[in-house]
Amino acid sequence: MEDKEYKEWENQIEKVKKHNNKLLIEFEKWLKKKSLKINTIKDHIVNIEFYANDFLLLYEIIQIERGALEIGNFLGDYFTRKTSWAIKYIIKENIASFKKFYTFLNEIGKVSTNELKEMKELIKEEKTNWIEEVQNYWHNIEGDW
Secondary structure, three states: OOHHHHHHHHHHHHHHHHHHHHHHHHHHHHHHHOOOOHHHHHHHHHHHHHHHHOHHHOOOOOOHHHOHHHHHHHHHHHHHHHOOOOOHHHHHHHHHHHHHHHHHHHHOOOOOHHHHHHHHHHHHHHHHHHHHHHHHHHHHHHHHO
16 A cells, blocks of 8 residues: 555544544433443443444444444454453443444434344344354463463
């Protein structure tokens, strides 16, 4: 990639991050209105921010609104292999964050009801696999020691 192309790429990423961060601020306000505990709100924000501004921008530039169905690649592969905090509980926590975030996006008209439904169906179908994957991954790592 040439310098000009790289700078363009960086500019696009920064633009999407700003967009994502605005949505995260709105999401935080939405969560507060739901009377969730501060720590729970913080966890949801951290989970979605990592997904939006790291994973969805890693290989191609995908705005968070278009990322609902990418969670399978994230939880089923990337999250397990690339983070040191991938455990069963955190997978479940991320699933809760995704459900809340994309419900929020649906309520503000950024994600269709069909997309939300598809994402929830994906979670229902794959949740057990994602949890098994993370447990197997850490079991295999421990066995290598």
